[in-house]
Amino acid sequence: MASIETLVRERILILDGAMGTMIQQYNLTEDDFRGKRFAQIPGQLKGNNDILCLTRPDVIRDIHRKYLAAGADIIETNTFNSTSVSMADYHVQEYVREINFAAVKLAREVADEFTALTPDKQRFVAGSIGPTNKTCSMSPDVNNPAFRALTYDELAAAYREQMEAMLEAGVDALLIETIFDTLNAKAAIYAAEQAMEAIGVRVPLMLSVTVSDIGGRTLSGQTLEAFLASVQHADIFSVGLNCSFGARQLKPFLEQLAARAPYYISAYPNAGLPNSLGTYDQTPAEMADEIREYIHEGLVNIIGGCCGTTDEYIAAYSSLIVGAVPRIPASLPDNLWLSGLELLEVKPENNFINVGERCNVAGSRKFLRLINEKKYDEALSIARQQVEDGAQIIDINMDDGLLDAEKEMTTFLNLITSEPEIARVPVMIDSSKWDVIVAGLKCMQGKSIVNSISLKEGEEKFLEHARTIKRYGAAAVVMAFDEQGQADTYERRIEVCERAYRLLVDRGGFNPQDIIFDPNVLAVATGMDEHNNYAVDFIRATGWIRKNLPGAHVSGGVSNLSFSFRGNNYIREAMHAVFLYHAIREGMDMGIVNPATSVLYTDIPADILERIEDVVLNRRSDAAERLIETAERLKAEAEAAKNSLSNGNSQLSSLSSQLAWREDTVEERLKYALTKGIGDYLEEDLAEALKVYPKAVDIIEGPLMAGMNHVGDLFGAGKMFLPQVVKTARTMKKAVAVLQPVIESEKQEGAASAGKVLLATVKGDVHDIGKNIVSVVMACNGYEIIDLGVMVPAETIVQRAIEEKVNMIGLSGLITPSLDEMVHVAIELEKAGLDVPLLIGGATTSPLHTALKIAPVYHAPVIHLKDASQNATVAARLMNPNQKEEFVKKLSNKYQQLREKNQEKQVETVSLEEAKANRLNLF
Numbered sequence: 001m002a003s004i005e006t007l008v009r010e011r012i013l014i015l016d017g018a019m020g021t022m023i024q025q026y027n028l029t030e031d032d033f034r035g036k037r038f039a040q041i042p043g044q045l046k047g048n049n050d051i052l053c054l055t056r057p058d059v060i061r062d063i064h065r066k067y068l069a070a071g072a073d074i075i076e077t078n079t080f081n082s083t084s085v086s087m088a089d090y091h092v093q094e095y096v097r098e099i100n101f102a103a104v105k106l107a108r109e110v111a112d113e114f115t116a117l118t119p120d121k122q123r124f125v126a127g128s129i130g131p132t133n134k135t136c137s138m139s140p141d142v143n144n145p146a147f148r149a150l151t152y153d154e155l156a157a158a159y160r161e162q163m164e165a166m167l168e169a170g171v172d173a174l175l176i177e178t179i180f181d182t183l184n185a186k187a188a189i190y191a192a193e194q195a196m197e198a199i200g201v202r203v204p205l206m207l208s209v210t211v212s213d214i215g216g217r218t219l220s221g222q223t224l225e226a227f228l229a230s231v232q233h234a235d236i237f238s239v240g241l242n243c244s245f246g247a248r249q250l251k252p253f254l255e256q257l258a259a260r261a262p263y264y265i266s267a268y269p270n271a272g273l274p275n276s277l278g279t280y281d282q283t284p285a286e287m288a289d290e291i292r293e294y295i296h297e298g299l300v301n302i303i304g305g306c307c308g309t310t311d312e313y314i315a316a317y318s319s320l321i322v323g324a325v326p327r328i329p330a331s332l333p334d335n336l337w338l339s340g341l342e343l344l345e346v347k348p349e350n351n352f353i354n355v356g357e358r359c360n361v362a363g364s365r366k367f368l369r370l371i372n373e374k375k376y377d378e379a380l381s382i383a384r385q386q387v388e389d390g391a392q393i394i395d396i397n398m399d400d401g402l403l404d405a406e407k408e409m410t411t412f413l414n415l416i417t418s419e420p421e422i423a424r425v426p427v428m429i430d431s432s433k434w435d436v437i438v439a440g441l442k443c444m445q446g447k448s449i450v451n452s453i454s455l456k457e458g459e460e461k462f463l464e465h466a467r468t469i470k471r472y473g474a475a476a477v478v479m480a481f482d483e484q485g486q487a488d489t490y491e492r493r494i495e496v497c498e499r500a501y502r503l504l505v506d507r508g509g510f511n512p513q514d515i516i517f518d519p520n521v522l523a524v525a526t527g528m529d530e531h532n533n534y535a536v537d538f539i540r541a542t543g544w545i546r547k548n549l550p551g552a553h554v555s556g557g558v559s560n561l562s563f564s565f566r567g568n569n570y571i572r573e574a575m576h577a578v579f580l581y582h583a584i585r586e587g588m589d590m591g592i593v594n595p596a597t598s599v600l601y602t603d604i605p606a607d608i609l610e611r612i613e614d615v616v617l618n619r620r621s622d623a624a625e626r627l628i629e630t631a632e633r634l635k636a637e638a639e640a641a642k643n644s645l646s647n648g649n650s651q652l653s654s655l656s657s658q659l660a661w662r663e664d665t666v667e668e669r670l671k672y673a674l675t676k677g678i679g680d681y682l683e684e685d686l687a688e689a690l691k692v693y694p695k696a697v698d699i700i701e702g703p704l705m706a707g708m709n710h711v712g713d714l715f716g717a718g719k720m721f722l723p724q725v726v727k728t729a730r731t732m733k734k735a736v737a738v739l740q741p742v743i744e745s746e747k748q749e750g751a752a753s754a755g756k757v758l759l760a761t762v763k764g765d766v767h768d769i770g771k772n773i774v775s776v777v778m779a780c781n782g783y784e785i786i787d788l789g790v791m792v793p794a795e796t797i798v799q800r801a802i803e804e805k806v807n808m809i810g811l812s813g814l815i816t817p818s819l820d821e822m823v824h825v826a827i828e829l830e831k832a833g834l835d836v837p838l839l840i841g842g843a844t845t846s847p848l849h850t851a852l853k854i855a856p857v858y859h860a861p862v863i864h865l866k867d868a869s870q871n872a873t874v875a876a877r878l879m880n881p882n883q884k885e886e887f888v889k890k891l892s893n894k895y896q897q898l899r900e901k902n903q904e905k906q907v908e909t910v911s912l913e914e915a916k917a918n919r920l921n922l923f
Contacts, residue, residue, distance in 0.1 A: 001115075004124050004172060004204055005237070007073070008264050010299050012321040013046035015126070015268055015304025016067035016075045017314045023049050023059065025310070032056050041091050045300055048090045050082045053103040060103070064110040070122055070315035074302070075111060077103040077166070080130040083158040087148060089133065096158075097165045100127075104169030107775070111880040114185075119283065126175040127166035129159065129188055136183040137220040137417055137445045144419035146376075146411045152187050159191035167199040177208040178243050180219035182230045183445035185209075189234045193331035193471065204237030208266060210244045212573065212879035215791065216253045216763075217341075220445055221420060223907045224257050226339035229447040232511075233473040238268030246282060247290035248274050250829075252795050254299055256763070259820065262332045264301035267294055271308030280308025288316035295324045331871055336475060336553060338426040338514040339446040344392055346553065346589060349844075352580065353590035356391030358560065359383050359412075361400045368400060371408055376415055383422045391596040393449065394422065397430035405431060406439045413443035419457075428592075429474070434465065441472040448474045448638060452518060455500055462500070467509045475514035475838060477555060478504070480541075486520060486774070488534065493519040493541035494548075501549045503528050516590065519545070521556035523563040525615045525624035535561060537618045546587030555590040556583075561616075564624075571612075571631045573576025573599035578612045584585060598676070602714060667703040669734075674707030675714070679734045686738050696742040700773060704735055705867060712843075736776055743780050754782035755807035755879050758800060760792040762813050762821040774871050781872040794821070794828040801829070806836060808878060808898075810871070813842040819849055826858040837861040837878050839871065848902060851895035861888045 007013060026032075033045040035055035045051060052060055060078050067075050075532040082100050084093040092099075104125060111123035134140075134149045143145045174192050179185040185207065209227060218227065228239070239261050241250055247269040258265050269290075272282030288310070294300045303321075305313045311428045334348040336855050346353055359382055361368040370379040383394050396412060398405040409431065416422050429440035430451040437450050453465045453476055454529040469476050479498045480487035487493045497517050504510035519541040531654060560571035562581050576593065581601045583591075604612065611630050614623035642739060661672045662681070666688045689699045711728045757778055759771050775785045786804050788796065801809055809829070811822050829838065837860055840850050846875060850864040861884075863874055877883045 001122050004074070006325065007122070008097040008238075009029050010326070012295060012300060012324050012326050013302045014068075014071055014314060014317050014321065015072040015266065015302055016064075016072040017268075017305035017309035017311065018138075018307055019063065019078050019080070019128075020049055020065045021308055021310055022066070023052070026059050027719070028052070028056065028059070032059075038092065039916055043091060045090055045092075047522050048081070048087075048092070050087075050099050050103070051090070051092060051095075053078050053099050053106060054095070055104065057106055060106050061110055065114075066106055066311040067314055068110060068114045070271070071318040072304075072305075072314055073121070073123060074126050074173070075107050076126050076128040077107050077171065078128070079103045079162065079166070080128045080177075081132075083130075083162050084133055085132040085134055085158045086130070087154060091463040096161055100162050100165035101169045104166050104171050106172050109272045120632060124172040125170070126173040127163065127171040129162060129174060129176045131178050131184050131403065132158070135181040135220065136187060139414070139418065141901075146414040148414065152183065154787040155184060156187040156191045159188045160195050163192055163195035164199055167195055167201045167203065171203060173204040173206055173237065175206040175208065176207075179207060179209045179227075180212065181445065182218060182220060182222050182227055183443075186230065186445065189231060189473075190471060197554065205235060206238045206240075206266065207231060207236060208240045208242045208268070210242060211250075211253050212244065214249075214793070214796075216256065217795065221341045221423065222339070222445060224253060225260060225343040226341055226446060228257075228261055229337035229339035229343050230445060231471060232333075232337055232447065233470050233514075235575050236263045238264040238266045238302060240268070240300075240302065242266075242268045242304075243270060246270050247287055247294070249273065251290075251293065251299075253792050254294065255297075255824070258327060258330070259824075260300045260330055260333075262330050264329060265299060265327055266302035266304070267291075267300050267305030268302075268306045268309075270306045271313060274308070284306070284313040284316045287313055288320060291317065295320050298325065298327050301326045301832055305866055319526075324855055334515070336516075337447060338393065338449065338475065340422075340426050341420060341424040341446065344426050348589075350589065352584050352588070353392050354390065354595055355393040355395050355555070355590060355592040356383070356386030356389075357395055357557070357592045357597050358431065358594070359394055360397040361403065362397055363559070371398065371400075371403065371412070376412065379412065379697040380415055380419055380422065383416060384419065386595050387422055387425055391425065391595040393426045393428050393429040393590070395430050395451065395592055397656065398436065399431050405433055405436045409436050409440045410443055411718075413440055417445070428477075438472075440467065441469070441474055444474075449516065450474050450476045452477040452479045453478040455496065455503075456485070458483060459503060463503060463508050466504055467511055470508070470510060470514075475516060476504075476510075477516045477518050480517065480519045488520065488522060488537075490533075490537040490540045490544075493537060494544045497541070497545055497552075498549065501552060511551075512549070515551070516555045517545055517549075517555040518556050519554065521558060521560045521591075523560060524618075525564045525627055527564075527624065532618045535579055535792055536618050539579075539586050539588075542583055542588045543586035547826075553590060554583075556588065556590045557592045559592070559594070565627075565631055568631050569633060570599065571627070573597050574604050574608065575612055576615065577604065578602045578609070578616050582616065593878065600676075600714070603676075606738055671700075671707035671710060672806055674704065674728050674731050674735075677728045677731045679731050682731070682735050683738055686735060687732060690742065695746055695780065696739040697746075697777055699739060700736065700777060704732060705773075708732055733772065736773060740776070743776060746780070747782075753784045755875065756786065756804060757786045757808050757875065758786045758797070758804060758806040759810045759812070760797050761790040762818050762825060763793045771810070774810060774812070774841070778871055778875065781875070783872075783875065794825045797825055798832045798834070801834060801836060808837040808839060808875060810839040810841065813844060817881070818842060819844055819853070821854050823857060826854050827863065828860045829860075835860050837863065839863050839865055839874065840844065841865045841867075847894075848898055849899040852902065855895050856899075861891065863891060 030046045033051055033055060038045060063637055064075050079100050082096055087093040087096055107125040111125050115123045136148060136155060138146045139147045140149050176185055176188045192205055217223055241254055243768055250269045254267050271280040271287055276280050291303055303317055310518050338344040358364050359367055361371055367379060367382055386394060398408040426446055426448055428449040428451050431437050455462050462913060478500050482496045487496045504515055505512055519538050521538055524531055524535050545552055545554055558576050562575040565571045577599050607823050611627045614620050615627045666685055669685050691774055693699050759775055761771050775787050779785050811825060845864060847864045850862060855862040865871055877887045877905050
């Protein structure tokens with residue numbers, strides 16, 4: 001007999017429809033649910049559909065038969081709520097094992113009966129595992145966000161009890177469905193692995209998510225891409241969507257899932273949307289028409305029905321799948337996927353991923369004090385500020401002798417979950433205590449990083465820890481330690497890292513992308529000669545790891561480097577900037593840093609830079625002494641300046657030196673302010689600029705745009721990092737806000753609109769600074785702007801474009817996944833029959849990608865714009881009938897030349913262009 005794994009590759013499989021909807025048709029009474037056996041159970045049992053497996057098995061058997069007769073290949077057991085957690089509401093939790101065993105036997109009996117009748121069409125039984133009525137990621141008490149109604153361990157134990165009974169009874173697959181909280185799903189996956197090991201049977205594991213709103217997030221706030229990262233560790237057969245919406249409303253989210261999931265895809269929507277009475281009016285034929293699109297567009301491998309569907313709906317599917325080609329799963333990701341509420345994909349063109357270091361009781365006295373005093377709101381504000389400053393991952397460490405580290409880690413991580421601004425980024429669970437790490441892992445619905453494990457306790461303990469981390473769905477920082485101690489030379493670093501890598505990949509089943517090596521950032525310039533080459537050896541080891549250990553990443557605690565200069569923040573930050581500049585060039589792609597650092601590599605004076613590089617790169621024997629001399633001089637100058645200031649001397653030479661940029665032209669001052677993220681003088685400088693420039697918008701298109709382009713160049717060259725870029729973006733936003741009243745006053749009252757422009761940052765992307773500037777520039781040129789904001793799905797863009805009758809659409813995106821989403825938007829515009837010019841802009845976009853990927857799928861003009869200053873000019877040409885034809889013709893010729901030139905190396909060239917484009921170009 002063919003297995004479900006074999007058949008799913010050959011054709012699209014049909015899943016059954018709703019159990020509850022079918023049960024309602026039998027008009028059962030309380031006595032039917034109770035029977036004689038449960039007559040004395042308190043409360044009401046009607047509504048507990050799963051108990052019918054014991055009291056009215058004939059009804060459940062009849063429903064299974066109807067679905068199989070309708071053409072279903074897979075039927076689900078009547079066990080959606082059959083865990084002790086959910087059954088406790090009905091006071092029948094002690095019967096959970098019996099219910100599940102009976103449910104599988106009922107379904108198995110009928111499935112085998114139909115297979116025997118038609119041996120060429122095998123039928124399968126999937127064990128239905130619902131989300132329970134409790135959530136591990138959210139508090140039921142609005143006054144106590146750290147509280148949880150049940151623990152991860154309690155939920156996992158309840159799931160395991162259910163699944164072991166199912167496996168013993170002969171289920172063909174386990175279907176964890178209607179997932180609204182990923183942490184619940186992770187507990188179920190954990191339980192499934194334990195249950196299969198205990199029973200000695202392995203079956204396919206199927207997952208199905210339910211989205212809770214039109215933004216496509218789960219109830220616990222995760223995007224679908226973040227969800228995929230969270231469950232990436234599991235051996236998954238299929239992933240899909242069910243419930244929440246009808247087929248039409250669910251389709252955009254299904255497309256998103258199918259685009260990235262390296263698994264088979266299932267979909268079983270509701271029968272449309274419920275009416276005012278909570279029932280479903282969509283007919284089987286109407287639903288079939290919508291499901292037909294899933295099949296014809298190659299989105300699915302398994303189709304079925306959820307709320308409101310019956311055997312009549314399922315019967316309409318058989319004709320749809322005849323001759324249909326099943327979807328081929330997406331390829332496995334080549335990059336490290338991490339997630340909080342949103343996905344963080346660590347790609348080569350990301351430049352550098354910074355891990356915020358301030359939520360560490362060992363490194364921040366303020367954070368330690370706040371945790372000690374239980375001032376969690378203030379402690380959370382530190383985490384929030386790091387994210388605002390650009391931290392892409394938050395490191396959390398509670399290791400202190402006077403703290404209950406396990407309790408504090410659990411409390412703080414639970415609190416973070418209640419703060420979407422913080423929870424959107426992944427967490428690094430940082431502890432030297434294994435119990436604290438495990439406690440932290442049980443709190444996180446996203447894919448976290450454990451910091452850290454090492455070989456210091458030997459291979460078996462190392463592998464035990466690694467397998468546990470994998471089972472909980474996290475990546476791992478691996479310290480360059482072994483039984484001999486800390487690796488402190490180049491040779492020892494690469495020896496330990498290579499040994500750890502081989503153990504993790506060959507014996508631990510670890511995904512190489514989930515391995516993050518920390519080859520030990522150690523203090524230099526300590527006065528001990530053997531320490532002088534520490535930074536050089538780290539940098540060399542980084543290059544070796546990236547070349548010889550495929551997939552692995554490199555991180556480190558950067559502040560350790562400058563420990564000898566504690567007390568002199570400028571020298572420390574300058575050392576970090578120099579170290580990162582060189583380490584990143586060798587492949588260091590993440591690190592624990594202060595995201596609010598203000599010292600740029602390019603800002604360090606030449607004489608100081610030389611002395612710091614002498615130390616970091618160990619270029620001369622007296623490097624440490626010379627840097628100490630420089631540090632002492634700078635410290636003395638700072639003290640003198642402080643003393644002079646306290647004596648009323650306002651003409652300080654050092655202060656004058658710091659403010660020398662204030663003597664430059666207004667254009668240079670604005671450029672400097674943007675580059676450094678200094679907003680203190682904006683109002684003064686912009687007021688001066690308004691006297692020079694005819695219009696406020698000219699300032700935006702001129703010096704402000706020049707400043708942002710300079711930031712983009714520095715970022716692209718690796719001389720500026722994301723936190724610093726985020727700070728410049730905030731400064732730009734502030735400058736635009738200062739100019740906004742002037743811009744409004746300059747608008748001509750009663751002037752005719754130059755055209756209507758719809759702007760949107762595409763779905764999956766939350767960056768809007770460039771789009772906001774475009775909005776201002778175009779509004780100043782007389783265009784009516786409809787700004788849809790960020791994370792805008794394609795269907796919303798199409799719908800609003802039609803409703804508003806816009807003249808052109810502008811799409812913005814800062815991250816690489818935005819490129820695929822822009823192509824998707826263009827396809828949807830084409831399908832909707834629109835003929836509106838499409839303007840493309842943002843950090844990862846390029847003329848080449850636009851020519852190769854976007855323009856070919858949309859017949860109307862598609863124009864790539866490198867920065868905001870081009871938009872008004874291009875828009876004017878598109879709105880002028882006399883200029884549009886010639887402009888579009890030249891553009892088409894340019895795109896055709898690009899396509900012809902890059903036809904043979906299309907994939908390679910696009911990748912190169914994306915890497916070059918990953919800087920702060922403004923849309």
